[in-house]
Amino acid sequence: MKKLVFATNNKHKLFEVKELLKDEYEVLGLSDIGCFEDIAETSHTLEGNASLKSTYVYKKYKLNCFADDTGLEVEALDGKPGVFSARYADKAHDFEANLQKVLAELKGKSNRKARFRTAISLILDGKEYFFEGIVNGNIITEKCGTDGFGYDPIFLPEGHKQTFAEMELSEKNMISHRGRAVKKLIEFLKKI
């Protein structure tokens, strides 16, 4: 089976994407290829950060690679936390502090519209391609559900009665930002 690196250390995401691509590719995470460096995400856009990661791996390890960057964009907060989603409450990857900050900033606000947006950069044999996935929804007023990660317990996708943290992973994958972006990636990889 063909190998493809997903430039991530996040076990949740790697597991999600392995599931989505399991019929086509052996997806390897950064630790699987012995990459333990912290690849800096210094861009001001999701696309820029995804590109920094995929380019780094392709150049250093000479392996086809894709990377993603995701942001939660809340309408009443002018698109924040956006590209700062992982470190919104200052401490990187403190999921609880990050979501509590969003809940506090939305307190008393009636516009709870938000979306998750994922940008993927794929470097295939030296050429770069971009893919985007979006899921619209609302931020509820308190946490609901224990599955998933990040902002999942406060995000209610449009047209659904359960938050991402209450859904089965397969159900989340079908409608999620990352699921949609990865689907576009898969369609592209199948055609090429």
Ligand code: IMP
């Ligand atoms: P990343 O670029 O995928 O690492 O995402 C940045 C941040 O967005 C993460 O640290 C999470 O806080 C949040 N995030 C990304 N994907 C999801 C998701 O599927 N559910 C909830 N939060 C997410």
